[in-house]
Amino acid sequence: MADHDEAGIEGRTDDMSSDDARQGRTPQDAADRGDVERQGGAEQGETAGGAAQERTVRVVLVDDHRMFRTGVQAEIGVTERTGVEVVGEAADVDQAITVITATRPEVVLLDVHLPGGGGVEVLRRSATMMADAERPVRFLALSVSDAAEDVIGVIRGGARGYVTKTITGTDLVNAIFRVADGDAVFSPRLAGFVLDAFASTDAPPVDEDMDRLTQREREVLRLIARGYAYKEVGKQLFISVKTVESHVSAVLRKLQLSNRHELTRWAAARRLV
Numbered sequence: 001m002a003d004h005d006e007a008g009i010e011g012r013t014d015d016m017s018s019d020d021a022r023q024g025r026t027p028q029d030a031a032d033r034g035d036v037e038r039q040g041g042a043e044q045g046e047t048a049g050g051a052a053q054e055r056t057v058r059v060v061l062v063d064d065h066r067m068f069r070t071g072v073q074a075e076i077g078v079t080e081r082t083g084v085e086v087v088g089e090a091a092d093v094d095q096a097i098t099v100i101t102a103t104r105p106e107v108v109l110l111d112v113h114l115p116g117g118g119g120v121e122v123l124r125r126s127a128t129m130m131a132d133a134e135r136p137v138r139f140l141a142l143s144v145s146d147a148a149e150d151v152i153g154v155i156r157g158g159a160r161g162y163v164t165k166t167i168t169g170t171d172l173v174n175a176i177f178r179v180a181d182g183d184a185v186f187s188p189r190l191a192g193f194v195l196d197a198f199a200s201t202d203a204p205p206v207d208e209d210m211d212r213l214t215q216r217e218r219e220v221l222r223l224i225a226r227g228y229a230y231k232e233v234g235k236q237l238f239i240s241v242k243t244v245e246s247h248v249s250a251v252l253r254k255l256q257l258s259n260r261h262e263l264t265r266w267a268a269a270r271r272l273v
Contacts, residue, residue: 057180060088060103062096062122063111063142064236068165072109072142075169082173092116092238097125104135106180110159112143112150113222115237117215119143123157130158140179142172149210149270151190161185210270212254220247224260225267 056079061069069089077086087103090096093116100108100122108126112119119141123130129137141154141162151162160179163172164187175185213221216237223233230244237244248260257263 054083055177056083056085057107057176058085058087058103058105059176060090060096060099060105060108061086062090062099062108062114062119064091064114066091072172076173076176082169084173084176093118093121093125096122100126100129100137104129105137107176108137108139109142109176110139110154112141112145112154113219115219118219119159120153120157121215123154123159127158138179138182140175140185142167146187146190147270151186162190163187164190209255213251217247217251217254220244221251221263221267224248224251225264227264 059076061072063069063072069091073086073089076082076084079085087105088099090099091114093114096108096110096114108122110119110122114122123139126137126139130139139154139159141151141159142165143150143162144165145151146164154162160182161175161184163175163185167175167187178185210218219237220233223236228236230241230248233239233244234241248263252258252263255263255266257266
């Protein structure tokens with residue numbers, strides 16, 4: 001490389017010698033000016049194509065709140081600055097699978113609570129794409145929930161990390177790049193019990209009561225326990241009020257509870273709300 005640079009300097013000096021002579025400049029002046037031009041070009045290249053441009057990570061946002069997706073897009077989606085390119089969005093499980101299959105991003109930012117079966121269902125239906133040796137799709141859970149069941153559930157499902165929505169834009173970009181590289185990333189407060197859950201040779205205890213519930217019943221349970229009215233639950237999950245009532249009745253029967261107040265206490269004891 002050094003020989004090539006020297007040859008380039010000599011070539012430019014020879015090419016410019018006649019013009020420099022007419023203007024009273026020496027060959028050394030031309031060489032010095034060439035060094036300055038090369039230095040300036042390098043500096044411009046660093047400014048226009050800094051670290052963020054050296055690599056781009058393609059990302060899909062999966063969250064059922066449009067305003068939240070818009071906020072994340074505004075915070076991390078300026079590719080020239082962050083290196084993150086948002087290539088698709090989805091608001092429920094079916095949309096997520098469609099968009100992820102069509103775009104094959106490197107990282108999916110995945111909310112845990114989604115209409116249609118939740119983040120765990122997205123992971124289950126994306127198993128083949130996650131296992132692709134050449135173009136793996138990796139998942140980073142981004143949720144308001146810090147419940148142990150939610151975290152362990154998506155990690156068991158194949159997600160590479162879990163961060164809460166209190167994360168800063170800068171830290172989220174860093175987490176995306178790390179997950180794209182195959183690292184595991186967790187919010188500091190969550191890392192401890194994740195490590196505890198998986199460090200033991202014994203499997204974490206199974207909640208037999210929760211295992212009796214379907215994924216949809218779990219979603220209804222969480223929303224009811226958080227104080228949502230039946231109509232609000234139906235709107236969140238895109239189901240009718242009558243269907244919500246049927247799910248609540250099934251949950252109460254399976255858990256041997258009498259009313260939604262007991263259900264709320266039951267869910268709070270398990271940190272589901």
